[in-house]
Amino acid sequence: MHTRYLRRVTLTLSRPRRAFNIILATGLVHDFAPKHHTRAIPILDRVLSQDPDNVACLLASGYVSQAAGQWSNAQQRFDRAAELTNGDDDLHLEASEEAGWCLVHLKKFAEAEQRLRGVLDVVKDMEERDEQKARLSWRVGRCLWDAERS
Numbered sequence: 001m002h003t004r005y006l007r008r009v010t011l012t013l014s015r016p017r018r019a020f021n022i023i024l025a026t027g028l029v030h031d032f033a034p035k036h037h038t039r040a041i042p043i044l045d046r047v048l049s050q051d052p053d054n055v056a057c058l059l060a061s062g063y064v065s066q067a068a069g070q071w072s073n074a075q076q077r078f079d080r081a082a083e084l085t086n087g088d089d090d091l092h093l094e095a096s097e098e099a100g101w102c103l104v105h106l107k108k109f110a111e112a113e114q115r116l117r118g119v120l121d122v123v124k125d126m127e128e129r130d131e132q133k134a135r136l137s138w139r140v141g142r143c144l145w146d147a148e149r150s
Contacts, residue, residue, distance in 0.1 A: 021047050022056055029060040034067040055081045055091055062098060075102035093119050097132075101139055109147035116140045 021043050028040035041064060047057045062077035078099035085092035100115030120136040123129045 018047060018050065022054065026056050026060045029063050033063070037064045037067060040064060053080075053084055055084050055095075058084070059091070059095060059098075062095075062102075066098070066102065071102045071105040075099050075106065078102060093122060093132075097136060097139075104139065104143045104146060107146070107150060109143055109150070112143050113140060113147075116143060 025040045025043040025047065028036040028043070040060065044057050044061045044064070047054055048061065051057075058077045058081040062074045062081065065071070065074035065077060078095045082092055082095035082099060085095060096115060097119045100112050100119065103109075103112035103115060106112075116136055116139050120133065120140065123132055123136065
C-alpha cells in the first residue's frame with residue numbers, strides 16, 4: 001500500500017513541479033541576466049526534454065543562447081516558439097522579433113529586415129507599445145546599417 005501511495009502522489013506532483021520549474025527557470029533568465037543563466041540552463045533543459053513545445057521555456061532558452069552569442073541556436077528556439085503561438089498574440093510577436101534580431105547577428109539581413117518589419121507592421125497601430133515600437137525601429141535601422149557596412 002505504501003508503494004502504491006507514493007506512486008500516486010509522485011504522479012500528481014509532477015505537474016506542479018514542472019510548473020514550478022518553468023516559473024523558476026524563466027525568472028532566473030530575466031533576473032539580472034545573464035548572472036543566473038547557468039542555474040537556469042539545466043532546469044530549462046529538463047523541462048524541454050519533457051515538454052519540447054513549452055513556449056515559455058523555448059523563449060527563455062532563446063534568451064540564454066542570445067546572451068551567450070549562440071545566435072543560430074537562439075533563432076531556432078525563437079522560431080519554434082513563434083510556430084507554436086498564434087500570429088497576433090504577444091508571445092508570437094516577441095518570438096518573431098527576437099528571431100529577426102538573431103538573423104541580424106547571423107548576417108541574414110534581408111530575412112531579418114523582413115521579420116522585424118513584419119512585427120513592426122503588426123504593433124505600429126497598437127496602443128501602449130511605444131517601447132516595443134522604438135526597439136523594433138532601432139533594430140530595423142541597425143539591420144540596414146550592418147547590411148550597408150558588410
